Amino acid sequence: GTAAIWTMPDDRPLRVVSLRLAPPVIRIDYWSSDCWRDYAAVRRKHREQLRAIVKATYASGSEAATVIGGDFNLPARDGALDVMPDDMVDAFRTAGRGWGNTALNQFPVARPDQVWCSRQLAVTTCFARKTEHSDHRLVVCDLAIAVESHER
Template sequence: MDDTARETSRGRLRRTTALLSLAYLVFVIVWRAVVWFADEWWPATVLVFAPGWWLLLPAAVLVPAAALVCRRSLGPLLLAVVLAGAATHFSFPVSALSRSPDGFRVRLLTCNMHYTENLDPVALNQLLDETRPDVVLLQEWKHPNPSGALVLPNGDWHTHQTEQVRSETLESLADKFVLASRFPIRRTAVLGRYSMSPQGAVIRYELETAAGPVTVFNVHLATPRDGLQAVLRAGGDGPAKVQAGSDVRREQSAGVAQAAGTARPVLIAGDLNTPPQSARFRREWNGYTDAFSSAGWGWGHTFFTRNAAVRVDHILTGPGWRCDRCWVGPDVGSPHRPVLADLVWSPSDGR
């Protein structure tokens, strides 16, 4: 091949790379705009529950190509990668950039145990022994006695669990919640027993701590599973089911937020079945800080299937709390992963 032919071929490759890079940037911008309306518009809801990692796959090919033949395309590609990270809610620990305030500290762990069907008690107990949380909140626990599969680290523990009863109207079992706390439990109130009910499955605890009473909510909201599966089957009722599920979770979230009221200090944790990209997540939990978004690193996926992973388990903190660190724990035999957070109560810090 002579020099002219080579230059022609190289020019064609350069133009193709530039066009594909711009097309990728436009695609990511459109994707980001669409998922902004998750839980308001059913296609956007489906997208936030779909695998997000593939959104970055084109960059794995285009970035090396641009570096070789079209370096001016690296700028649009970098912007596309940043927007793709935002669209899939990749988190940076921004709280690590500032000094941690003085105050009352607590480590909280939450996990949906999925009725402990495949519980790995060794992995769960090892996690508890290594991380030594102060408060443990479990949803969908099945064992009649938590100590039968839950070995708490040394210390004086206070525990509470709810009964698992069946609803005739919802044709489902009530969530069985477990609380294990190093702090005395002053009060408990069951605000809802069934995750698919208008109230959701919600328990409010009041713990006696060195900082005074702390209100903690253990939460499990409605699953989007039926609607998403109907869409995948191309069922005609799929879109309606997806939107109905979003509406139920909005009502449930609003109810929990109202129950929390102006309580301070307040913590809300559990399986909200809502990704952080959701428009309704932003609206209903506007007065709270998502621990992983402020102090976690990466995507923080907490629920895994064979084809997808999504972050639906959260730790939310009310005003006055600072999260120093938040991370996702290992597999303990549930499709949900534990979420842990190191929290500091420092109301004078102005957060």
């Protein structure tokens, strides 16, 4: 993944992480034990990758608002997502509009492209849009950042 910290005009930090987890297994020889071993191995890998990303993201221990998004290469609500911090929400589950699936672009049957954000951010809308230059649809997610009052 790639990460950045953006400092907002009021000096509060916003962490943004872009990721692309290991590609999924695409096999249909379900009678083969090798097929199931491959599926199990990629699920373990996704869990390990997410754990490492979350650990690195929160290593500073700061309370910065955080956005983690990209191609998770696993379906929404997959068990591997259980490693996401409790203070983060799936933007589409929170404020999704329409058909949120992103893969594949021409006939989207899964939602591997996701945006997760910490609760300091309010998800106002999240939706998928057909694209011309990718095999996945684009995720559009609008977030609102709470404005802190400096009056006392």
